[in-house]
Amino acid sequence: MEHGENQITIVDDEGNEQLCEVLFTFESEEFGKSYVLFTPVGEFDEDEEGPEIHAYAFNPTDEGGDGELMPIETDEEWDMVEEMLNTFYEEQEDEE
Template structure:
């Protein structure tokens, strides 16, 4: 995972792969982490899209960085606020 990627493949606990489109990535100095917000590409147009979030660490070689779960309620609150700002900015365009 790198900043600026358009698609990522997520592997669940059962080993199933799911292709997802990256909505956006950002860094947060307070938590000292990079974050990615993404959604499954296979979502149907008439379905509500579930936006997922993970923190990530880019690999030094720029390939296949590692995703990590969000660990605290404070992180979730910050991510939700960032997403709401992003969506509000998109609506204004």
């Protein structure tokens, strides 16, 4: 995972690179992990309500901020991530 200003490049299992925009990151004391939510740049389906959002847990490293993405595996974590995403969108709407 490489970091830009607010963008990261994700490499899938087949070695394909996808530029993504980071929506936000946060840490959870409850689960002892950091999380990142991002959406692919340039992929927007007109038929959908919005861009596809991906969420992963990650372990940031000390050297330059690269880290390893890990899938979110429990319903409790997904519930917490969804709650954080809803809060993020509410704050975005309040700023407009």
